[in-house]
Amino acid sequence: MPLSRRSLIGSAAAGAALAAGPWRLALADGVTDKRLVLVVLRGGLDGLAAFAPYGDPNYRSLRNQLALDEPGRDDGLVDLGGFFGLHPALAPLAPWYQAGEMLAVHAVATPYRERSHFDAQDLLENGTARPHGSDDGWLNRALAQLGASDRRLGLAVGHGVPLVLRGDVDVANWQPSQLPAADPSFHSLVAGLYRNDPMLAHAFEEGLRATAMAEETLDEATMRPGRRIGRQEAATLLAETAGRMLADPAGPRVAVLEVPGWDTHAGQGTVNGRLATALRRLAESLTRLREGLGPVWSDTAIAVVTEFGRTAGPNGSGGTDHGTGTVAILLGGAVAGGRMIADWPGLSTGALYEGRDLAPTQDLRAFLKGVLRDHLNLPESSLAAGVFPGSSGVAAMNGLIAV
């Protein structure tokens, strides 16, 4: 059932009836035109595979069966300036790098130094230096700094709202549904039931807003009810839709996408295997995201982060275990890319963190602060105080965003 524009606005109005004011406000003064997408790779990306330091003298011996072939060979790395090479599964992104629209920061880590996924992800998202250090997320606190007021500037794509976007500022949340949309009058009856249940009322109202917004953005083919989509298609569809929602001048400015599947304890592989499959999907999703962003690509920065890296060498099962240093990637038309940023610690046994991981030489918060300061124009003082509490000693990275 392709929904008419009228019915979409109708259901939005039903949701809006619960709250003060219509949701489609005119752009508030001072709201940025920049778009920021945070892609969270859950499970711990092997940065030494995605951006391989093939020029390091210890690379081949340390990585052993996980080492990738040098640039120029069939299925070899794509060279990124003579020291680092891009994993062949990420080759579709190489033109972005060459066009100055992609960079990577290597040997980077959050302040977390243990090896639990769950604590590491919590810390990555809460923006403090410890797990469970805050009940809300740094990106939500950054939205508060943007003066978001009543307008939904943040969008979580997928089933839930990840911690990084949770907090005082309302955000939208969307995922395609295979259910036919209910009649707006039914929605208002339901809304009535939730009058005395603030949690449900709030979630339902926000959900109706996001649904209405998505339906205005999507074409009929993707929204046809009952159409079954595979998981891979779903992931890329989510990415493209997020892009289109962000491209809407009255839409969100910040979106978060979560991508699972990086915890490659066994059978990680090289050109093929579990990690290559995940990387290929990531490249495809980013490509579709870019297509969706269309005209606002030049205003966009996409930060790809993960909770920690993996052990530098293979484990006993052809995989890698939970580690420390890894990469963070920044892509988009607004990025001052075409380069690798690394204070390279080396891969000799003595240089590895605890003798097993790529040693982190950069703080992920410096990278994120650099993006927030130069892309979203947030003052560094408020980043240190409110967004990443206790990070005043961690200076924002300079020059990530093109001026």
Added chain:
Amino acid sequence: MSRRDAAVAAGRFGYGPKPGELDQIASDPRGWVIEQLSKSPERPEGLRAIPDSVDRAAQVLVALNQGADNLAQMMRQEGRRIYISDVAARTLAAARTEDAVIERLVHFWSNHFTVSASRPIVLPVALPFEQEAIRPHVLGRFTDMLLAVARHPAMLAYLDNAVSVGPNSWAGRRRDRGLNENLAREILELHTLGVDGGYTQDDVRQLALILTGWTVRRPQDGDPGRFRFLPAIHEPGDKRLLGVVYAEDGQAEGERALADLARHPSTARHIAVKLARHFIADQPPGTAVDRLAAAFQASDGDLHAVSRELVQIDAVWADPLPKFKSPNDLVISALRSMGGAPGNSEVGTGAVASLDMLGQAPFTAPSPAGWPDTAEAWATPEAMVRRVEWGLEVAQRIGGSIDPRRFVDWTIAPVAADDTLIAIDRAPSAEEGLALAFASPAFQRR
């Protein structure tokens, strides 16, 4: 005599009332729960025909030996069919049983010891795992459950212990394989002590060394799919876990280590927090957690004693609707509220599709930590709209065959707000009345 407490008992400890069930429970709600806790947790009708994990695992392992392509093809053809029929059986069993308290406990502990579909071998053995390693122990001893889990092929495959090789073992010195810490880490972090339970990275490694050799028989070993302890990959020598030396003793070494972990005070606390969160509130009172941890320790991890203690905690009964239902709760309780949909062959498939669409396809939890157990994770904007529209879809499929006012009487009436009851009474149609009942806070919560 309280229909309100009956609704609490049915919703919090069971999977919501079937028609007429509230009236049976109302004479003694706490006694109703306790009586179920004294039963033997046998498989309900509908799960007795589920094959053993050995049969399922052998099938996968034989196909794997014939090549990865062969396996992939088999999984495409067979895997989906097995999954749908398993999950349908699991969901309907919970929807139809008289002993829903047992099914809730099975699902709770199965989630505590999550296995998930990230490896081809896991999915076909996931439901057998739940029946073999979890169910027999939900009212028994925690230490027995932990041991059964750690020996089970589903867990050994899911968390890679099956391929973990001691670096100084016979095989480790000859082959290019080595230690895998995955299972050891999650046993410490998720299954027993908890992340702040007081262990170090070295303890993770030591437990991994202790557990080397715990693997699964391959077709060439004969009797494929069964647990085996393989001395050739077991790390020789003494190990030191949490300050205790475990002298070289093959398989017994791991059994002793797991038994010690099961009775560790941090484990008692970790389990108490998870139980209280599931049965009392997202942020349970500290006194309730203390009582449960004390009961766990005093009984040396007797889960019957711990479960009984839970029923006696007044905080359980104070607020009728503190918890937001997970999709699993929602789907099973909706089926129960309609009488378990007996005799309908399509309802199982529909239930599986519903769970998937609502975001909780069983045995596909995003990580070894299992599904989240707080409203924050489930009551998201996107999910809220979807749950409401799902309820409408269900109501429309049933058509006008259930009178919403009667439905309310046997389900949410004792705990629903007055305006909910009025709205349902005034609904424009029977379908919409029923859909409003499903959407109401009293049905979305438990």
